């Protein structure tokens with residue numbers, strides 16, 4: 001059986017499961033989110049993030065017990081120079097372990113280590129988002145939580161781009177797409193609104209940076225909606241406990257089996 005037919009059959013089987021299953025989604029106020037995370041220990045992928053600071057959209061840092069961090073490189077656009085070790089400074093009085101590792105390969109971290117994973121404005125940069133989410137689920141305990149924040153394209157430089165369909169993410173997953181993938185680059189160069197992304201510079205500067213995406217990871221490889229995020233969680237048997245739609249999407253899911 002070819003990979004294409006295999007993918008198609010798996011897609012059909014998933015879609016059948018999705019629509020024959022009772023989906024219960026509880027919408028909660030973001031102000032209640034802290035109750036889910038208070039005094040718990042977790043891992044943040046691609047942080048720290050202003051969203052979780054005291055004046056952020058979801059001020060979690062002050063309430064959690066401990067937080068480690070994972071970033072893909074010792075030098076990033078967002079965090080500058082960082083190193084492995086006990087230096088993940090996410091709050092004025094708190095720090096955890098800094099891991100330098102691919103978000104989709106946390107092999108340094110055993111199964112079921114954390115109570116939760118946080119990730120803000122990161123998953124859209126991944127060439128293989130399902131591989132990453134599967135890995136994030138692996139490192140949380142049964143009953144643990146994953147909270148994702150992603151940009152709403154209507155409010156950012158992606159507004160001309162189509163939303164990525166879930167079946168595309170599945171194909172990337174089964175094809176084991178790696179983070180050096182540039183198959184979306186032509187579409188991005190065509191549709192990215194540089195007027196809304198002054199940091200990217202001119203078109204030529206943006207193109208040059210994008211061609212080195214493996215080094216800087218600045219590209220938004222895929223474009224998400226809240227329904228695609230829900231599909232991802234359901235695919236991995238996560239219970240969706242919270243969704244929010246504004247300038248950003250927020251989704252929280254609970255791991256209901258080991």
Ligand SMILES: [Zn+2]
Nearest residue numbers: 127168172222
């Ligand atoms: Zn893709």
